[in-house]
Amino acid sequence: MSQKDNFKSRPTELTYLLLLLTKKKSVVVAQPSLKIMNRWFPLESNPEVINKYLGKIGLKSNVVCTDIYSTEEWAIDMLPALPEAILFLFPMTENQESHRKEQGESLKLTDNVNNVKFFVEQRIGNACGTIGLLHALGNLPGDNFIEGGWLSKYFKGEESVAGKSNAERLESDPDIQNVHTEACEDESNANARGDLDQVVNNHFIAFAKGVDNFVYEFDGRKAGPGECET
Numbered sequence: 001m002s003q004k005d006n007f008k009s010r011p012t013e014l015t016y017l018l019l020l021l022t023k024k025k026s027v028v029v030a031q032p033s034l035k036i037m038n039r040w041f042p043l044e045s046n047p048e049v050i051n052k053y054l055g056k057i058g059l060k061s062n063v064v065c066t067d068i069y070s071t072e073e074w075a076i077d078m079l080p081a082l083p084e085a086i087l088f089l090f091p092m093t094e095n096q097e098s099h100r101k102e103q104g105e106s107l108k109l110t111d112n113v114n115n116v117k118f119f120v121e122q123r124i125g126n127a128c129g130t131i132g133l134l135h136a137l138g139n140l141p142g143d144n145f146i147e148g149g150w151l152s153k154y155f156k157g158e159e160s161v162a163g164k165s166n167a168e169r170l171e172s173d174p175d176i177q178n179v180h181t182e183a184c185e186d187e188s189n190a191n192a193r194g195d196l197d198q199v200v201n202n203h204f205i206a207f208a209k210g211v212d213n214f215v216y217e218f219d220g221r222k223a224g225p226g227e228c229e230t
Helices: 003-008 047-056 073-077 094-106 109-115 128-138 150-156 166-171 174-184
Strands: 015-020 063-068 085-091 202-209 215-218
Touching (some): 047 063, 047 128, 085 128, 128 150, 128 215
């Protein structure tokens, strides 16, 4: 069976989150400009690892993460369904960082906050993988979380103290940090776990539709979600 046929044989009712990867799987570390309160181990861009991770924190089995190898037609044809969200991994360059800072001068959280279901700032070092997944999952349509699981509680605010922001709730929650660490140590990883002070200039962001049906970019290092130009 060809790889294309194998993809086609998967159930089409599944919702797919996609990892757009470089040719070689990489360990990903965010370099936030926001105040860092904590540091986690880098999460690998590995669908097998990430699907296990998301299952442990209460994602329903109808949502899965898979690789997309290219935006060319042959690669799109391999997908079993169109994606509901995209998790995008890219190398940070001087030009990209300059653009981010310029955009940050004008972008405010209030600009698009009513157009999306969820946004969280990244204030945890090395957490861009989990932040990107939360942005993708938090903006999916429908009921995708197992009742009583971590995701259900987090997005309902049940794990929070009144008045805490999404970022503060994440920072003060040892449960998600522990499961994140387990994912980093999973035997399916292609790379060693790394360490808390590791610096690799790659970064995860997410793309998902807002409630207004426009596509938004979700980058935890920015002040809020940005509407994508068409």
